[in-house]
Amino acid sequence: xxxxxxxxxxxxxxxxxxxxxxxxxxxxxxxxxxxxxxxxxxxxxxxxxxxxxxxxxxxxxxxxxxxxxxxxxxxxxxxxxxxxxxxxxxxxxxxxxxxxxxxxxxxxxxxxxxxxxxxxxxxxxxxxxxxxxxxxxxxxxxxxxxxxxxxxxxxxxxxxxxxxxxxxxxxxxxxxxxxxxxxxxxxxxxxxxxxxxxxxxxxxxxxxxxxxxxxxxxxxxxxxxxxxxxxxxxxxxxxxxxxxxxxxxxxxxxxxxxxxxxxxxxxxxxxxxxxxxxxxxxxxxxxxxxxxxxxxxxxxxxxxxxxxxxxxxxxxxxxxxxxxxxxxxxxxxxxxxxx
Amino acid sequence: xxxxxxxxxxxxxxxxxxxxxxxxxxxxxxxxxxxxxxxxxxxxxxxxxxxxxxxxxxxxxxxxxxxxxxxxxxxxxxxxxxxxxxxxxxxxxxxxxxxxxxxxxxxxxxxxxxxxxxxxxxxxxxxxxxxxxxxxxxxxxxxxxxxxxxxxxxxxxxxxxxxxxxxxxxxxxxxxxxxxxxxxxxxxxxxxxxxxxxxxxxxxxxxxxxxxxxxxxxxxxxxxxxxxxxxxxxxxxxxxxxxxxxxxxxxxxxxxxxxxxxxxxxxxxxxxxxxxxxxxxxxxxxxxxxxxxxxxxxxxxxxxxxxxxxxxxxxxxxxxxxxxxxxxxxxxxxxxxxx
DNA sequence: TTGAAAGCGTTACCAG
DNA sequence: CTGGTAACGCTTTCAA
Numbered sequence: 251x252x253x254x255x256x257x258x259x260x261x262x263x264x265x266x267x268x269x270x271x272x273x274x275x276x277x278x279x280x281x282x283x284x285x286x287x288x289x290x291x292x293x294x295x296x297x298x299x300x301x302x303x304x305x306x307x308x309x310x311x312x313x314x315x316x317x318x319x320x321x322x323x324x325x326x327x328x329x330x331x332x333x334x335x336x337x338x339x340x341x342x343x344x345x346x347x348x349x350x351x352x353x354x355x356x357x358x359x360x361x362x363x364x365x366x367x368x369x370x371x372x373x374x375x376x377x378x379x380x381x382x383x384x385x386x387x388x389x390x391x392x393x394x395x396x397x398x399x400x401x402x403x404x405x406x407x408x409x410x411x412x413x414x415x416x417x418x419x420x421x422x423x424x425x426x427x428x429x430x431x432x433x434x435x436x437x438x439x440x441x442x443x444x445x446x447x448x449x450x451x452x453x454x455x456x457x458x459x460x461x462x463x464x465x466x467x468x469x470x471x472x473x474x475x476x477x478x479x480x481x482x483x484x485x486x487x488x489x490x491x492x493x494x495x496x497x498x499x500x501x502x503x504x505x506x507x508x509x510x511x512x513x514x515x516x517x518x519x520x521x522x523x524x525x526x527x528x529x530x531x532x533x534x535x536x537x538x539x540x541x542x543x544x545x546x547x548x549x550x551x552x553x554x555x556x557x558x559x560x561x562x563x564x565x566x567x568x569x570x571x572x573x574x575x576x577x578x579x580x581x582x583x584x585x586x587x588x589x
Numbered sequence: 590x591x592x593x594x595x596x597x598x599x600x601x602x603x604x605x606x607x608x609x610x611x612x613x614x615x616x617x618x619x620x621x622x623x624x625x626x627x628x629x630x631x632x633x634x635x636x637x638x639x640x641x642x643x644x645x646x647x648x649x650x651x652x653x654x655x656x657x658x659x660x661x662x663x664x665x666x667x668x669x670x671x672x673x674x675x676x677x678x679x680x681x682x683x684x685x686x687x688x689x690x691x692x693x694x695x696x697x698x699x700x701x702x703x704x705x706x707x708x709x710x711x712x713x714x715x716x717x718x719x720x721x722x723x724x725x726x727x728x729x730x731x732x733x734x735x736x737x738x739x740x741x742x743x744x745x746x747x748x749x750x751x752x753x754x755x756x757x758x759x760x761x762x763x764x765x766x767x768x769x770x771x772x773x774x775x776x777x778x779x780x781x782x783x784x785x786x787x788x789x790x791x792x793x794x795x796x797x798x799x800x801x802x803x804x805x806x807x808x809x810x811x812x813x814x815x816x817x818x819x820x821x822x823x824x825x826x827x828x829x830x831x832x833x834x835x836x837x838x839x840x841x842x843x844x845x846x847x848x849x850x851x852x853x854x855x856x857x858x859x860x861x862x863x864x865x866x867x868x869x870x871x872x873x874x875x876x877x878x879x880x881x882x883x884x885x886x887x888x889x890x891x892x893x894x895x896x897x898x899x900x901x902x903x904x905x906x907x908x909x910x911x912x913x914x915x916x917x918x919x920x921x922x923x924x925x926x927x928x
Numbered sequence: 929t930t931g932a933a934a935g936c937g938t939t940a941c942c943a944g
Numbered sequence: 945c946t947g948g949t950a951a952c953g954c955t956t957t958c959a960a
Contacts, residue, residue, distance in 0.1 A: 252704075252728070254937055265947045270939055280945060297702040301649065302937030305640040305952050312683070321669035321885070323662030323868060330660035334689050342683050342705070344651070350673050363636040365591075365953095366681070389591070474872045500869075507872040529662060530839075533813045533846040534873050546660070593953055604931045609955055619929055641953030644936050704937095 253294045262290040273298060312342035313556060314367040316358055318374040320347040324500075324528060324545075325373065328398065331549025332371065339557055341368075348374045359384055362393060369556045372406075375399030375442040392565050397552035398545075402442050407559060407569040409552045413443060416541035416575040417450030417495070418457075420523045423539070423577055424493045425458050427585045429521065433491040434462055435480050435501050437472030444472075447497050447525065466491065470501045477504020481512055484520070492520060492586035499524035499531045499540055506534070506582070517584035527578055536581030548573050592633045601629040612637060651681035652895060653706040655697055657713040659686040663839075663867060663884075664712065667737065670888025671710065678896060680707075687713045698723055701732060708895045711745075714738030714781040731904050736891035737884075741781050746898060746908040748891045752782060755880035755914040756789030756834070757796075759862045762878070762916055763832045764797050766924045768860065772830040773801055774819050774840050776811030783811075786836050786864065805830065809840045816843020820851055823859070831859060831925035838863035838870045838879055845873070845921070856923035866917055875920030887912050 259266040264283060271278045272287040279287075290296075304310055315332060317325050333343045344367060351358055358381055361367045370385075372394060377385075385394055386405060396408035424432055434451050437444045452462050468483045470476035477500060484494060484505070496502035502524035506516050516522050516536055524531060527542035551571055559565040598605040603622055610617045611626040618626075629635075643649055654671060656664050672682045683706060690697055697720055700706045709724075711733060716724075724733055725744055735747035763771055773790050776783045791801050807822045809815035816839060823833060823844070835841035841863035845855050855861050855875055863870060866881035890910055898904040 255939095256937080266938080267940080267947060267949090268945085271946085274939080278945075283945080295702075297699070299644075299937050300700075300703040300705045301640055301644040302952090303939075305638075305644050305936090305954090306938045306940085308952070310640065319669070320672050321666045323665040326662040326665055327660045329684065330658070330686060330689075333659050333684065333686050334693075337685070337690060337693060337695060342700070343685070344681050344683055345668065345672065346676070346682070347669060347672050350669075351676060354673075354676060356676060360636065361639075361681070363634075364639040366639045474868060478872065503869060503872050507874060507876070510874050529813060530842060530869050530873070533817065533842050534869070535846060535849050537846070594955095595953080605954075606931060606933095606956080607929085610930090613955075617929075622929080638953050641936090642955075644938090645953080645955045647936070 253296050254299070255296075258287065258290050258294060258296050261294070262287045308365075310366055310368045311340060312344055312367050313369045313371055313553070314344045314346060314361050315371045316346055316348050316374055318347070318376065319349050320345060324526065327529075327545035328373065328549035328552075331546040331551075332553045333549075335550040335553035341557075348377060352378065359390065362390055369393040369395070369560050371552050371556055372396050373398050375401055376440060391567070393560060395552055395556045395559060397548055399442055402445070405567060407555055407565075407567065409548055409555055409571040409573065411543040411548065411575050412572045413446040413575075414450030414453065416525060416543075416577075417447050418454040419575070419577040420495055420525070420541055421451060421454035421458070423579065423583065424495070424521065424523065427521070427583060429493040429586050430460065431489065431491045431493075431586075432460070432462075433466040433468065433484065433487060433494045435468045435470050435477065435494055435496045435505060437470060437476075437497050437501065439469070441472065444497055451495055470496070470504065472498055472501060474500045474504040474507075477501035477506075478508035480505050481508025481514075484509065485512060485514075490520070493523070493583070494520060495523050497525055499526040499528045499538060502538055502540070502582070503531070503534055506536075506538075517582050519587060521583040521586070523583060532578075532580065539580045539583040540578050542576045542578050544573055544575070592635050593638070594635075597626065597629050597633060597635050600633070601626045647704075649705055649707045650679060651683055651706050652708045652710055652892070653683040653685060653700050654710045655685055655687050655713055657686070657715065658688050659684060663865065666868075666884035667712065667888040667891075670885040670890075671892045672888075674889040674892035680896075687716060691717065698729065701729055708732040708734070708899050710891050710895055711735050712737050714740055715779060730906070732899060734891055734895045734898060736887055738781055741784070744906060746894055746904075746906065746910075748887055748894055748910045748912065750882040750887065750914050751911045752785040752914075753789030753792065755864060755882075755916075756786050757793040758914070758916040759834055759864070759880055760790060760793035760797070762918065762922065763834070763860060763862065764799075766860070766922060768832040768925050769799065770828060770830045770832070770925075771799070771801075772805040772807065772823065772826060772833045774807045774809045774816065774833055774835045774844060776809065776815075776836050776840065778808070780811065783836055790834055809835070809843065811837055811840060813839045813843040813846075816840035816845075817847035819844050820847025820853075823848065824851060824853075829859070832862070832922070833859060834862050836864055838865040838867045838877060841877055841879070841921070842870070842873055845875075845877075856921050858926060860922040860925070862922060871917075871919065878919045878922040879917050881915045881917050883912055883914070
């Protein structure tokens with residue numbers, strides 16, 4: 251077995267209490283003993299056992315991030331932000347995948363009840379009702395924040411992009427280019443981001459006296475494949491819209507692919523706007539005009555918010571931090587073709 | 590404070606030992622007491638405290654994945670594979686980012702020394718020498734496996750794609766199409782994947798009596814941006830190669846973008862092949878011909894290998910599991926233009 | 929089949 | 945400033 255605090259105490263001729271202090275509160279120990287103890291610590295390569303420390307201190311120094319699908323590259327930048335912020339305060343990041351956890355019948359919250367993590371950052375607004383009520387219980391609720399997505403019924407602090415403003419930017423851009431016949435490709439309406447972005451779109455169009463008939467709202471399931479499949483839907487719209495606003499970049503990239511296969515050119519025949527500004531959007535052909543979410547910052551803010559919440563006596567339950575978005579204008583949008 | 594095993598013991602009129610058995614080794618307890626205890630457990634919503642359990646059992650039930658950059662979406666699918674496999678055996682996945690950890694001066698291995706994790710899955714073959722020697726120490730070495738990348742000097746078990754075979758497939762494909770003038774866009778040569786893939790390319794070309802002059806080896810830094818910048822390099826090659834083999838999809842997508850900006854068409858003017866088969870490769874325009882890595886499986890295998898290693902008495906140090914790759918032929922390759 | 933008790937490795941309180 | 949010692953919550957001998 252590896253060297254413990256007792257060994258260090260024995261070897262340096264002090265009590266375990268003093269060793270512990272030397273390591274955790276050096277200012278409580280005399281210069282002399284401190285040096286003495288540290289020498290032994292170095293020599294033995296001693297490290298505190300975090301499980302013992304955490305058991306004693308009653309905390310885990312780690313948080314769990316719950317995402318719908320770990321395989322979705324959208325989350326990478328958020329993880330990066332989360333991790334950087336957590337690391338700075340000595341916390342660890344655990345990740346789990348709500349989709350496969352639920353499939354395998356694992357409880358998402360066992361870690362919280364287990365005391366294995368101090369808190370949870372939830373990136374999935376679509377958790378089943380059972381989990382929602384479980385989360386809302388008083389012993390859990392104070393240790394949870396949402397990032398990116400959220401529960402429509404509220405009740406938890408959250409960090410999110412300004413989805414409506416993003417859609418307004420996108421609509422303004424298209425309208426500015428002269429588009430009057432705009433369609434909207436959404437993800438599943440059960441997703442809170444989709445309803446939010448749709449609402450933003452409708453409001454922004456309305457501000458220009460335009461409306462969005464049901465026929466012009468498509469569902470692409472938020473995915474590349476769904477976007478590609480939606481090309482069919484665009485084709486059968488008459489007259490064909492001159493622009494399609496997509497609820498995500500994946501949707502837009504998939505749609506571009508589907509339209510390309512049908513001989514429709516972007517942006518000559520139809521303009522496309524995405525949402526997210528994922529890494530590749532700048533490099534696809536044509537480069538995608540899109541609403542940029544600052545995912546790094548979103549992650550960092552979420553970590554920060556959770557930290558604050560965990561250390562607060564009486565944490566506010568309804569904090570909502572909105573991260574600004576910006577429009578990246580690139581090659582996928584152009585003025586509509588004039589016949 | 591939350592309910593502990595003592596409470597359950599008291600409430601059900603048995604000892605803590607019996608409660609513990611009921612929960613961990615039900616077969617050691619009589620039907621009767623088991624039911625009795627379980628009833629109280631349910632009623633109180635009791636969950637074992639994993640920190641206490643782990644301290645006692647001397648294990649962490651979790652592993653740490655070290656990636657060079659959490660923000661790189663390439664890793665998402667691997668995480669997914671890792672997590673699914675780990676979850677199935679009740680383990681947790683911690684993630685960290687070697688780049689920012691090193692920048693912030695955090696030790697990557699503290700978790701291992703800390704007993705905070707049982708093992709490490711390392712996805713970064715480029716760790717600094719200090720970390721390498723630390724990892725190689727006997728107390729650590731048995732608890733580490735590599736995935737995707739590895740240390741060229743060996744010494745650790747690893748799971749990797751068949752990089753050379755992948756390049757052979759790609760070369761065969763291009764040669765079969767009639768290409769004779771092929772360039773190779775690499776990532777940094779300090780990266781083991783790059784040297785491996787380059788070697789595979791040279792060997793495969795050699796098998797057809799072709800060689801790869803230094804002028805035809807470019808460095809794109811493995812990134813989208815690097816790929817785009819490499820368009821400049823391709824342009825100044827005379828005669829211009831009819832195909833470029835890229836060491837990653839990101840490189841290929843970036844290069845396609847750069848070439849497009851210069852009026853070079855893919856695949857009409859030049860064919861492009863990638864490596865990885867990232868999610869969007871099938872949807873970019875033109876869809877990218879690429880060597881598919883099964884990243885989900887790679888992750889799952891790595892988790893499996895680590896588990897086996899942790900429970901083995903005398904783990905083999907040099908196991909290398911090679912995951913087969915396959916060629917996805919799509920729109921970015923075509924026969925060379927005949928003048 | 930069950931219970932008593934000895935840890936697992938720390939930290940923190942209480943004396944001195 | 946330091947030492948003794950009681951927790952933290954659980955598992956696992958050892959006896960009964």
